[in-house]
Structures are given as structure tokens and as C-alpha cells.
Amino acid sequence: xxKEARYDQTFLAGNSKATLLVRNIGQLCTLDTGExxxxxxxxxxxxxxxxxEAAMVVSGxxxxxxxxxxxxxxxxxxxxxPEDLPVVDAAGRSVIPGFVDPHTHTVFGKTRQxxxxxxxxxxxxLEIAAAGGGIHSSVRDLRxxxxxxxxxxxxxxxxxMLAQGTTTVEIKSGYGLTLADELKMLRAARTAAESVxxxxxxxxxxxxxxxxxxxDKRRDxxxxxxxxxxxxxxxxxxxxxxxxxxxxxxxDLEETLIILTRARDLGLSxxxxxxxxxxxxxxMLAARLGANSxxxxxxxxxxxxxxxxxxxxxxxxxxxxVFSLGLKNYAPGRGMIDQGCALALASDFNPGSCPINSMxxxxxxxxxxxxxxxxxxxxxxxLNAAWALGLNDEVGSLATGKKADFLxxxxxxxxLIPYRAGHNPVESVFLGGCKVC
Ligand code: NIG
Ligand code: FE
Numbered sequence: 517x518x519k520e521a522r523y524d525q526t527f528l529a530g531n532s533k534a535t536l537l538v539r540n541i542g543q544l545c546t547l548d549t550g551e552x553x554x555x556x557x558x559x560x561x562x563x564x565x566x567x568x569e570a571a572m573v574v575s576g577x578x579x580x581x582x583x584x585x586x587x588x589x590x591x592x593x594x595x596x597x598p599e600d601l602p603v604v605d606a607a608g609r610s611v612i613p614g615f616v617d618p619h620t621h622t623v624f625g626k627t628r629q630x631x632x633x634x635x636x637x638x639x640x641x642l643e644i645a646a647a648g649g650g651i652h653s654s655v656r657d658l659r660x661x662x663x664x665x666x667x668x669x670x671x672x673x674x675x676x677m678l679a680q681g682t683t684t685v686e687i688k689s690g691y692g693l694t695l696a697d698e699l700k701m702l703r704a705a706r707t708a709a710e711s712v713x714x715x716x717x718x719x720x721x722x723x724x725x726x727x728x729x730x731x732d733k734r735r736d737x738x739x740x741x742x743x744x745x746x747x748x749x750x751x752x753x754x755x756x757x758x759x760x761x762x763x764x765x766x767x768d769l770e771e772t773l774i775i776l777t778r779a780r781d782l783g784l785s786x787x788x789x790x791x792x793x794x795x796x797x798x799x800m801l802a803a804r805l806g807a808n809s810x811x812x813x814x815x816x817x818x819x820x821x822x823x824x825x826x827x828x829x830x831x832x833x834x835x836x837x838v839f840s841l842g843l844k845n846y847a848p849g850r851g852m853i854d855q856g857c858a859l860a861l862a863s864d865f866n867p868g869s870c871p872i873n874s875m876x877x878x879x880x881x882x883x884x885x886x887x888x889x890x891x892x893x894x895x896x897x898x899l900n901a902a903w904a905l906g907l908n909d910e911v912g913s914l915a916t917g918k919k920a921d922f923l924x925x926x927x928x929x930x931x932l933i934p935y936r937a938g939h940n941p942v943e944s945v946f947l948g949g950c951k952v953c
Pocket of ligand 1: 621650651654761789792837864866867868869870
């Protein structure tokens, strides 16, 4: 029996109670286009499972039913609406799943607008990093801050993201680079997400950079990551995933393999910062290890593309970073969708290369600069992003049985999201069936 039919039966038998009805939805994008063994690819990325003149029924924190309003009413409430059922009138607007942002560095201290200005004047990201800026400057700053301070800063940022529709967010460590500071970051991420109420997945990115104190003993730092940091992170349940910044100037392929293999043995799922600055084989390695995602991919080569297309490793693209760095070359999003890669979008929100934390803006950049269709950009920011985090059974679409995380937009067409770049299209945000913004 299908999930829908089971819900209908329990409803009609009175065992399961509707707790919220959203009616008068002009355009309901469920993204529920049937069972799928993996993330959406090719034409599937244009299919949004749309109902017009629609309604949605929530039971507890889950989606119970979606469909044309008249049909749904007749089927679930043949004797009329229960008097005590809360009803939200969407006034003809669009309803979509909450955004899933699968790659952020939301926990950090100071912002780095000085570097932004230096880049406009002509310095490159790598030149600034070599001169003491970049990740190292955020590391120095973060080590001097208390956990409480980091919680406070991250809380404000997560509230801002929630108001722009992000209901599930991935948060990385990686500005601590000592056992104590990495744990401090991950605890701060957990506390901040819990206080805002947003769903979070945390990723240990202790391999974000070789800390200065290990400059001449890289292997010792790799050992610290594998033998102490990852072990403790896992023991305290502070992260679900492990990431490595795999680039010629940071961690090479061998070091990346050592760290990710250890993480996998500890039961963490995997992701890689891959092929961002150079074509280096990071995406291929991610596919080979069965990583959930390979992220960035600006310089990915044909072999890497084919490896991703043939795997369930999601290609996560971060066009806000290219935009914020003022670069010209975006990751080959259009070509990789056509080639059969499962594509997701993320903000990469961080103080250096991408201060953007708005998924609507990321969608806009993806559409105009990578030539994604608005429908593809929406699937990439919800369902495929949920696959990238391994949360596809819980979030990413408005399918029966999934969490009732959804957005009522201020317009009646999802294409207005990227079209109105710079505008926040989110009128209200529901998390687990409760209005939070
Ligand atoms: O994803 N690529 C590595 N890390 C970040 C940049 C972090 C920083 O500059 O602070 C990124 O772009
Ligand atoms: Fe990143």
C-alpha cells in the first residue's frame, strides 16, 4: 500500500489527526514525482510535481497529503473541516519545500571585508592567503573567541538564513585546527542551530588547512586529525560527516584519502572540497569512496565529470563563491546536468570567499551564470541538496511522510525566486508544521 493510501486510511478511521491545513495555494511545488532510487538527474531535475488551486494537510510535524484543494477536501474531510483545525490561507501564492543548504561555514568570528576590497584592487584569493590572510586569519581570530561568543554570532546568521527560507543547513568546522577549537566550533554550531530551531548537519573540516604550527610537519597534523580530532568528534556525536579541502596547495590526494578512509571507518559520511582551484582528481576520489558529495568543481575535468555522472555522489556547486570572488569561470553546471550528474546548490557561506547566505540569490546566480533552468535550480536547492546530506528520506520535498518544512512565497510562480535576484521571496517559513518566520 502506498504511503498516501495508508495516511488516507488512518485519517478516515480517525486515528491520525490533521493538525494544519494550508489552503488556497496557487502553485504547490511538491517535488514529489514518485519513488526514486537516487538524486534527480537530467529531465527529472525539471519536474516539480506541481498542483494548482491546491491544499496541503499536515499531521504533527509531517506532510500528510497534498493535491488539488477540492479533491483533497472531498477525500479527507467528507463531513466538512474539523472545527478545531488550524487553517492557513496561502492567498493564491506559491508553496515550496524549505531550502536545504548543504555546504556552509556558518561558525566564524570576524568578517573579512578588507580582503574583499583587496581583491577588487587586484590581489587574488591565494595571494591574500599567502600574505597571512585567508583561512589562517579566521583561524587566529576564532581561537581567541569563547564558545558562547561563537554561538551568539552563529545564531544571528542562522536566523537570517531561516528568514530567507533555509530550513536545513550543513555547518562545518575548520577555523579551529586544534582538537579543542574544532570541538568548540562544532558545539557552537549545534547549540546555535538548536536555539534557532533550524535542522542542521555538522561536518568536521579539521582538514581545512595545515595550521602554521604544523607547517614543517604536515604528516603530524594529518595524524592529529585521524587519531584525535575525528575520534573525539565521533565519540561526542558532534558531527555526522567529514570534509577535506583537497587542493594542490592544501591537502593532496594521498592525505585526503587517509583522512576520509579513517572517517569512513569511524562511521562518518564523506564530502570533499574538490577541484576548486585546480583540476586535481578530488571529485574522482569522492566518487570512488562513495562520498555523499563533491563540492565546488570549478576546475573539474572530463574524467571527474564522468565519475560523478556514474555515481550517486552529488555534485554540489557554489556559484555564490565565484560571484563573490569576482571570478569569471563558473563550474560547468549546465553541461554536468546534461551529462547525467546529480547537481545540488549550496551557499558556501563563509567570511572569506563567500559572504552570501541566501539560497534564493544562489539560485539566481546559478540560473544566469551556469544556465540552470529555474526548475533545476529549485530541485538543486531542495531535494538534491537533501540527497547530498543523506537526508532525502526526511526533507527536500513535500512528499507524504516527510517533515512539514515549507515556505509560502510572496509570489505565485517559483520562477520569481531567481528572476528577482536580491529580493527575499519568502513570506513565511514553516518548520515541522510550525510557523517560525
Ligand atoms: O569553501 N575552500 C575552502 N574554504 C572556504 C573558504 C574559507 C575562507 O576563505 O575562509 C570555501 O570557499
Ligand atoms: Fe567551503
